[in-house]
Amino acid sequence: MSGEYAAFFILAFFALSGAVFMLSFTKVIHMIFAVAFSFLSIAGLYVLLSAEFVAVVQILVYTGAVTILAVFGIMMTRHDAEEEGKGRRGQKFFSFLVVLAFLLVMAWGIQGVNWGERVTQFDKNNVLEIGQTLFNQYMIPFELVSVLLLVALIGAVIMAKEDKS
Structure with missing residues (x-):
C-alpha cells in the first residue's frame, strides 16, 4: 500500500x-x-x-x-442551551442497521466494477485551465449567476430590514 x-x-x-x-x-x-x-x-x-x-x-x-x-x-x-431529548434506543439501532446495510451494498457494488487503467498524468496548470474555460466558454452564465446572487443579496437585505410602521 x-x-x-x-x-x-x-x-x-x-x-x-x-x-x-x-x-x-x-x-x-x-x-x-x-x-x-x-x-x-x-x-x-x-x-x-x-x-x-x-x-x-x-x-x-x-x-x-x-x-x-x-x-x-x-x-x-x-435558542435554548439545553440539549434535546435523547432519541429512542430502537430508532438508533434501526438507523445503524440501515447504514450498515447501505455500506455493505456499496462495498459489494464497488468490488464488481472494472476501473480500467489508472490515469496518472494531470495538467500542471489547472488554475489556468479553469480560468480560461470559465472566462472563455462560460462568461455569460458566470455573469448571470453573479447578477442573480446580487439580486438575492438585495432581496435578503430588504426582507431583513425592520418595518417601522
Missing part, C-alpha cells in the same frame, strides 16, 4: 467521521464543527486528486465562510 492510498483512506475516514458526528451530536455548535472537520478532509481529498485550486476554494468557501455564517446565525438567534 502506497502513501497515497494510506492518505486517501485516512482522509476518507475523517470525512465520514465528521459526517457521522454531525448527525449524532445534539448541540448545533458541535454539529457545525463536525461539518467543518468533514469539509477540511474533503479538501485534503482534492489535494490528492491534484486539484489544489478546488481544495483552496473548498477551504475558503465551505470551511471558512459557510461555517462562520452558521456560527453567526446561531449566535444571533435565540
Whole structure:
C-alpha cells in the first residue's frame, strides 16, 4: 500500500467521521464543527486528486465562510442551551442497521466494477485551465449567476430590514 492510498483512506475516514458526528451530536455548535472537520478532509481529498485550486476554494468557501455564517446565525438567534431529548434506543439501532446495510451494498457494488487503467498524468496548470474555460466558454452564465446572487443579496437585505410602521 502506497502513501497515497494510506492518505486517501485516512482522509476518507475523517470525512465520514465528521459526517457521522454531525448527525449524532445534539448541540448545533458541535454539529457545525463536525461539518467543518468533514469539509477540511474533503479538501485534503482534492489535494490528492491534484486539484489544489478546488481544495483552496473548498477551504475558503465551505470551511471558512459557510461555517462562520452558521456560527453567526446561531449566535444571533435565540435558542435554548439545553440539549434535546435523547432519541429512542430502537430508532438508533434501526438507523445503524440501515447504514450498515447501505455500506455493505456499496462495498459489494464497488468490488464488481472494472476501473480500467489508472490515469496518472494531470495538467500542471489547472488554475489556468479553469480560468480560461470559465472566462472563455462560460462568461455569460458566470455573469448571470453573479447578477442573480446580487439580486438575492438585495432581496435578503430588504426582507431583513425592520418595518417601522
